[in-house]
Amino acid sequence: MKGVILGFLLIVVAGSASLKAHAFLERAEPGVGATVQTSPGEVRIRFSEHIKPAFSTIQVFDVSGKEVDKCDVHLDRSNQVLLRVSLPTLQPGTYKVVWRVVSVDSHVTKGSFTFRVAR
Amino acid sequence: MRATRARSLATERSSKLKQIFSYKVLQSAAVKIVAAALFVIPTTAWAHGFAGSRFFPATLTTDDPFVNDELSLPTVSSIVTPDEGGTRDTEVVVDIAKRITPNFGIELGETLINLKPPSESSQTGFGNLEVAAKYQFFESDEHEIILSLGAEVEIGGTGNKRVDADSFTTWAPGLFFGKGFGDLPETISFLKPLAVTGQVGVAIPTSASTRTVTLNETTGERDIDIERHPDVLEWGFAVEYSLIYLQEQVKDIGLRAPFDRLIPLVEFAFETPLNRGQQGQTTATINPGLIWSGKYFQVGAEAIIPVNSRTGNDVGFIAQLHFYLDDLFPHSLGRPLFGGKK
Numbered sequence: 001m002k003g004v005i006l007g008f009l010l011i012v013v014a015g016s017a018s019l020k021a022h023a024f025l026e027r028a029e030p031g032v033g034a035t036v037q038t039s040p041g042e043v044r045i046r047f048s049e050h051i052k053p054a055f056s057t058i059q060v061f062d063v064s065g066k067e068v069d070k071c072d073v074h075l076d077r078s079n080q081v082l083l084r085v086s087l088p089t090l091q092p093g094t095y096k097v098v099w100r101v102v103s104v105d106s107h108v109t110k111g112s113f114t115f116r117v118a119r
Numbered sequence: 120m121r122a123t124r125a126r127s128l129a130t131e132r133s134s135k136l137k138q139i140f141s142y143k144v145l146q147s148a149a150v151k152i153v154a155a156a157l158f159v160i161p162t163t164a165w166a167h168g169f170a171g172s173r174f175f176p177a178t179l180t181t182d183d184p185f186v187n188d189e190l191s192l193p194t195v196s197s198i199v200t201p202d203e204g205g206t207r208d209t210e211v212v213v214d215i216a217k218r219i220t221p222n223f224g225i226e227l228g229e230t231l232i233n234l235k236p237p238s239e240s241s242q243t244g245f246g247n248l249e250v251a252a253k254y255q256f257f258e259s260d261e262h263e264i265i266l267s268l269g270a271e272v273e274i275g276g277t278g279n280k281r282v283d284a285d286s287f288t289t290w291a292p293g294l295f296f297g298k299g300f301g302d303l304p305e306t307i308s309f310l311k312p313l314a315v316t317g318q319v320g321v322a323i324p325t326s327a328s329t330r331t332v333t334l335n336e337t338t339g340e341r342d343i344d345i346e347r348h349p350d351v352l353e354w355g356f357a358v359e360y361s362l363i364y365l366q367e368q369v370k371d372i373g374l375r376a377p378f379d380r381l382i383p384l385v386e387f388a389f390e391t392p393l394n395r396g397q398q399g400q401t402t403a404t405i406n407p408g409l410i411w412s413g414k415y416f417q418v419g420a421e422a423i424i425p426v427n428s429r430t431g432n433d434v435g436f437i438a439q440l441h442f443y444l445d446d447l448f449p450h451s452l453g454r455p456l457f458g459g460k461k
Contacts, residue, residue, distance in 0.1 A: 021414040021446035022174075025367040033308075033370030048414065105449040110260075111172035111368050114305070 023049040023081075023103040030115040037118050039090040043069070043097055050080045055102035058085040060095055068095065090117045171260030172368055173299035174361070175316060176410045177441050179419050180386040181355040182318050184265040184297035186224040186255045188444035188453045189216045198423050198435025205432070207235040210246075217444075218455040226251040226271075232282040244279025253295070263299030263314070268292070275325070286329065291353065293320025301368060312364040317356030324348040327395065349395035359384035363412065382410040386421065402430040406437065416442045 029044045030036045043058055053075045060069040069085045076082035083101065095117065100110035168175040168185045177183050179194065194212040199205050211231045218224040230246035253269030270292040278284025297316040331344040362381045366374055386406040392398055408421025420438040425431035445453035 021443070021449075022169075024174075024363070028371070031371040032367060105446075107446070107449065109169070109172075113368050 021049055021103065021105070022107045022109050023047040023051050023101050024109065025099070025111060026081075028097070028113065032113040033115065035116040035118055039117055040087060040115075042084050042086045044076075044082060044084045045097075045099055046079075047081045047083065047101060047103075049103040049105075051075070051083065051101045051103055052106075053083070056083055056100065058083055058097060058099045060085065060087060060097050062090075063094055092117050092119050170258050170263045170265045170297065170299060171301070172364075173263035173297075173301055173314060174363060174412070175265070175297050175299075175314065176359070176361075176382050176412050176417055176419075177439075178316060178357045178359075178384065178386060178410075179408065179421050179437050179439050180388050180404070180406050180423075181316065181357050182269075182293075182295055184255070184267050184295040184316050184318070186218055186222055186253050186267065187216060188218050188224075188448075188455075190214070190442040190444055191439055192442065194437065194439040194441075196423065196435065196437040198425075198431055199433040200431050201428065202234075203236040203239075205237050207233075209233045209235070217452075220458045221455050222255040224253055226253070230278075232279075232284075234282055242281045244282040244284070245277075246282065247273045247275060247278040247284045249273050261302065263297075263301050265295075265297040267295040269295060285324070285348075287324055287326035287348070289322050289324045291320050291322040293318050293353070299364070301364070308369050309365075311369050312361045314359050314361065314364075315356055316359070317354070319352075319354045321393070322351040322353055324350070347395045347397070349392040349397045352391040352393055353389070354391070355386065355388035357384050357386040359410075377411060380412050382412060384408060384410060384421075400429060402427065404430060408437075414443075415446050416440065 024047065025032075025045055026048050027046045030040050043060055045058060053073070056073065056075075058069070058073050059067055062068050068090065069087055071085075073083060073085045076084055083099070093116070094114055096112060096114050098110075098112040100108070102108050168177065168183065168187060170185075175183065175185060177187075177189060177191070191212065191214040194214070195210070196212075197207065197209040199207050202208075210233070212228060213230075214226060214228040216224055216226040226249075228249040228251070230249075231243070232246050233241055233243045235241040249271055251269060251271035253267050255265060255267040257266040258264065270290065272291075273285065273289045275285050275288040280286070295316075295318045297314065299311075299314040301311045303311050326348055328348060329346045331346070333342045333344070334340075335342050359382050362374060362379060362383075365372065366379050384407075386408070387403070388406065389401055389403040391401040403426040405424045405426060406421040407424075408419060410417055410419040418438075418440055420436065423435035423437055425433070443453075447453060
């Protein structure tokens with residue numbers, strides 16, 4: 001039994017450098033639940049894994065449910081875990097960010113959060 | 120299938136720790152019906168403990184509501200049971216779960232048991248082999264709900280008698296549920312990271328009683344000991360507050376690794392015999408603890424607090440190392456055998 005356990009752990013440790021997993025949100029700008037003083041130029045979400053841009057989206061909605069982003073979701077050129085979408089100048093209010101990403105090993109994750117523009 | 124937990128006592132004497140919330144393999148005909156349904160019913164499941172944006176961790180005591188490729192290696196527990204005036208029951212459990220289709224999976228579990236009665240030498244041996252199947256039949260991403268049906272069979276006679284492994288087989292069909300509260304209104308957004316998972320099932324032994332005949336060396340007479348095995352309602356739930364969900368979906372409060380991957384939880388596990396003279400003699404434990412979920416594995420630990428003297432008089436513990444096989448081996452072992460990308 002000890003051999004089985006140690007063998008499996010060895011495989012995990014040795015292989016972990018090349019493994020991919022579910023992509024979780026690590027950081028967002030504007031921050032999750034944050035209040036920003038001025039309208040942000042874009043929403044940036046950094047994920048825990050490399051993602052497939054063709055199957056990954058970020059959408060930003062105002063309180064009426066209208067999509068307000070510029071529909072130009074793209075990966076950062078120098079960072080394959082950073083997904084970005086541009087924003088027009090936003091009016092003060094609360095906005096909902098909805099994201100759905102596919103990691104390079106095809107795992108799908110999704111989520112949403114809000115941020116508020118103060119003025 | 121879940122690791123060890125205080126199972127009591129469907130019998131008059133036995134109170135060794137066992138897996139209480141087990142779901143038992145369906146009978147042959149039922150398996151065929153479910154298997155046929157799997158290939159004709161469209162599925163929308165994301166699998167791996169997800170419902171919408173909710174990630175459900177694998178809980179330690181109650182069973183998970185989802186189907187997945189996962190390996191618990193090992194789950195270690197220890198508690199003092201009321202047997203023989205206080206027997207320490209220490210168990211090491213290995214569980215592996217494998218998806219056959221995205222929504223249907225099977226599981227195998229085996230337990231190494233050490234029993235140490237007071238003032239006696241300890242006994243070590245294997246418990247009965249446990250085999251299970253589970254079908255996830257409903258998922259709501261919007262309301263973060265998962266529902267599954269399953270069944271487990273503890274195969275009698277496959278374990279060692281010296282650690283009280285039953286000589287008879289026990290079947291246990293059950294319903295498993297998970298509900299996240301991400302759909303709560305924004306005014307109480309800090310309750311959104313809450314989730315509840317749980318299960319309800321009945322363990323049905325294939326033998327109503329066991330008769331043991333021994334020779335009384337003093338009187339020369341035969342002593343007959345009859346141990347009765349009632350059907351047992353097995354029910355329980357886990358209440359968890361996911362800091363992962365809080366950070367990702369509600370409010371980034373600035374937690375950094377490893378604290379941003381923590382899920383505090385409390386599990387409640389109950390067993391209520393239903394017949395054969397033991398009805399209503401519920402045993403239960405309350406298990407507060409913590410799970411840390413990483414990319415490829417999670418670790419968890421809980422205290423095991425007996426709620427009455429029938430269950431035990433001492434606080435025990437359970438700890439688990441649990442691997443996400445679908446993340447470790449997404450293109451081989453970690454994907455369904457049929458009908459799924461994952």
